Amino acid sequence: MSQPTAANKIRSEVKRRRTFAIISHPDAGKTTLTEKLLLFAGAIQIAGSVKARKASRHASSDWMEIEKQRGISVASSVMQMEYQDCVINLLDTPGHQDFSEDTYRVLTAVDAAIMVIDGANGIEPQTIRLLEVCRARHTPIITFINKFDREVQEPLDLLSEVESHLGMDGVPFTWPVGMGKHFAGVFDLQKDRMRVFKAGQDKRGGDVEFMQGLDNPQIAERFGSTFAKAREEIELIQEAAPAFDQAAFLAGEQTPIFFGSAVNNFGVQEVLETLVQWAPAPSPRQALERLVEPDENKFTGVVFKVQANMDPAHRDRVAFVRVSSGRFERGMRLKIVRTGKELRSSNVVSFLSQRRDILDEAYAGDVIGIPNHGVLHLGDVLTEGETLHFTGLPFFAPELFREVEVKDPLRSKQLRTGLTQLGEEGAIQVFRPEIGSALLLGAVGQLQFEVVAHRLKTEYNVDAILRPSRYNMARWFTSDDPVALKKFMQSNSQHIAYDVVNAPAFLVSSPAQLRVAQDLNPAIEFHMMREHSGQVFSQTQ
Ligand code: G4P
Numbered sequence: 001m002s003q004p005t006a007a008n009k010i011r012s013e014v015k016r017r018r019t020f021a022i023i024s025h026p027d028a029g030k031t032t033l034t035e036k037l038l039l040f041a042g043a044i045q046i047a048g049s050v051k052a053r054k055a056s057r058h059a060s061s062d063w064m065e066i067e068k069q070r071g072i073s074v075a076s077s078v079m080q081m082e083y084q085d086c087v088i089n090l091l092d093t094p095g096h097q098d099f100s101e102d103t104y105r106v107l108t109a110v111d112a113a114i115m116v117i118d119g120a121n122g123i124e125p126q127t128i129r130l131l132e133v134c135r136a137r138h139t140p141i142i143t144f145i146n147k148f149d150r151e152v153q154e155p156l157d158l159l160s161e162v163e164s165h166l167g168m169d170g171v172p173f174t175w176p177v178g179m180g181k182h183f184a185g186v187f188d189l190q191k192d193r194m195r196v197f198k199a200g201q202d203k204r205g206g207d208v209e210f211m212q213g214l215d216n217p218q219i220a221e222r223f224g225s226t227f228a229k230a231r232e233e234i235e236l237i238q239e240a241a242p243a244f245d246q247a248a249f250l251a252g253e254q255t256p257i258f259f260g261s262a263v264n265n266f267g268v269q270e271v272l273e274t275l276v277q278w279a280p281a282p283s284p285r286q287a288l289e290r291l292v293e294p295d296e297n298k299f300t301g302v303v304f305k306v307q308a309n310m311d312p313a314h315r316d317r318v319a320f321v322r323v324s325s326g327r328f329e330r331g332m333r334l335k336i337v338r339t340g341k342e343l344r345s346s347n348v349v350s351f352l353s354q355r356r357d358i359l360d361e362a363y364a365g366d367v368i369g370i371p372n373h374g375v376l377h378l379g380d381v382l383t384e385g386e387t388l389h390f391t392g393l394p395f396f397a398p399e400l401f402r403e404v405e406v407k408d409p410l411r412s413k414q415l416r417t418g419l420t421q422l423g424e425e426g427a428i429q430v431f432r433p434e435i436g437s438a439l440l441l442g443a444v445g446q447l448q449f450e451v452v453a454h455r456l457k458t459e460y461n462v463d464a465i466l467r468p469s470r471y472n473m474a475r476w477f478t479s480d481d482p483v484a485l486k487k488f489m490q491s492n493s494q495h496i497a498y499d500v501v502n503a504p505a506f507l508v509s510s511p512a513q514l515r516v517a518q519d520l521n522p523a524i525e526f527h528m529m530r531e532h533s534g535q536v537f538s539q540t541q
Contacts, residue, residue: 017365019089024116025124029146032262041081109304109322112279119152138252149261151180176259178226282365288389294364299326303380306425319376328362337381397528398442401469418460423500431497471507475526484523
């Protein structure tokens with residue numbers, strides 16, 4: 001194949017990619033919406049009820065019993081589907097806030113996000129944290145306000161709540177006509193027509209009824225005062241709300257807003273169409289060395305997630321790689337930039353509707369899964385030979401600590417192996433204190449400790465004892481002054497521990513203690529976030 005044709009192919013494949021995640025507070029309807037999006041895109045023929053989906057997920061890919069016990073989605077997964085000539089990659093995120101660090105990293109691998117809000121509860125705490133991450137990265141957000149088949153908040157109130165929390169303008173694309181028992185449908189403001197509500201679980205939209213025109217007397221007659229109220233609101237927002245502006249959406253300054261009922265498969269297709277039409281194709285990615293364009297000829301990609309033992313039958317680790325540029329082909333030889341080693345990618349998986357299929361090619365925006373036995377770490381960059389370090393994959397300073405020891409001293413080696421692997425996966429942060437032998441575990445959420453203890457037991461046959469630690473805060477530190485750095489480390493050795501990439505961190509029990517250290521050591525910079533490459537990033541403390 002001649003060079004220009006290959007380049008054109010890459011360009012056109014990149015243009016039709018849409019990679020996004022759904023974010024929400026638990027129970028807002030993320031699983032339901034995911035299932036309905038898959039249904040519309042034809043990725044699954046019959047989408048069962050949420051319960052059935054959750055149950056089958058347990059059967060097929062639930063690798064951790066704790067997930068079953070708690071009914072929360074600990075594992076992130078990836079689904080690929082095609083809709084209107086677009087290839088859509090949907091990256092699932094854990095809903096539970098204790099795994100927010102994992103979610104943040106998934107968000108570094110998407111180009112857009114759909115935010116699901118429970119219409120009764122409005123914006124909830126977990127949504128706010130996730131939004132902050134999206135906002136920091138200027139990720140475009142599409143908002144779906146769910147559960148209009150129930151008594152929910154007034155749509156105008158929800159609109160202003162979304163605007164004030166997001167700090168961006170909301171542009172309603174649809175508007176609800178009634179709610180709960182009187183939910184009559186949604187009015188499409190772009191197409192000036194109403195989609196009449198029909199309860200229904202698994203239909204793919206065959207028997208959809210539309211009524212054209214806001215001034216249509218038949219609508220007014222059929223839905224009476226419910227429609228009259230909605231119409232008043234629509235006229236109000238048509239005057240007050242800004243017009244949709246794609247550039248503002250892409251810059252994260254405007255969010256298109258949709259209303260509906262995911263469980264009834266209602267208002268979902270509009271979201272999918274907007275995603276295909278307006279959400280961005282993969283954009284260039286910044287590396288320390290240069291800007292990498294998605295349609296370059298050479299393959300590059302980043303490991304944004306490592307998951308162990310996804311399939312108990314395989315007992316493997318899968319590195320999730322987001323393709324940043326070029327074309328991935330099965331069997332390609334890839335360089336792991338961190339180690340300089342070569343990886344032969346013959347056994348690679350794609351994610352299609354939860355099934356692991358052998359993948360033949362992938363382009364920027366796609367996610368490929370590479371089974372391996374520990375050679376790939378979180379944040380690793382894969383290339384065809386070039387040395388590149390992508391920026392932006394964050395580790396956050398833990399807020400909770402435990403000392404970890406093993407009940408049976410003969411199993412300390414297994415404990416270390418297990419913790420090293422879980423640390424590389426990002427399931428927990430492991431610190432090796434400068435003084436003393438007990439390893440320290442650091443987490444952002446309490447549940448992370450439980451998961452780690454459970455996994456040490458089931459996957460490594462280690463009974464770990466987790467004891468409270470005197471530390472509550474950690475800050476990575478750097479200095480331009482090597483002498484000051486050495487002095488600081490010597491005089492604080494009892495507070496220093498090294499993380500998985502041997503970056504030193506300063507551990508304290510209170511903010512006051514940190515402030516004292518800062519005052520005494522002006523040449524030292526303390527950081528609450530570290531990037532994967534081992535480089536420490538300057539942040540507020
Ligand atoms: P999540 O992934 O964000 O945690 O939410 P999920 O989709 O699991 O939905 C949480 C609950 O909300 C589910 O009920 C689901 O059926 C319900 N739900 C989702 N969308 C809608 C909607 O449009 N309208 C209404 N009324 N409910 C909706 P559940 O209590 O977990 O199960 P079940 O009692 O429905 O079986």
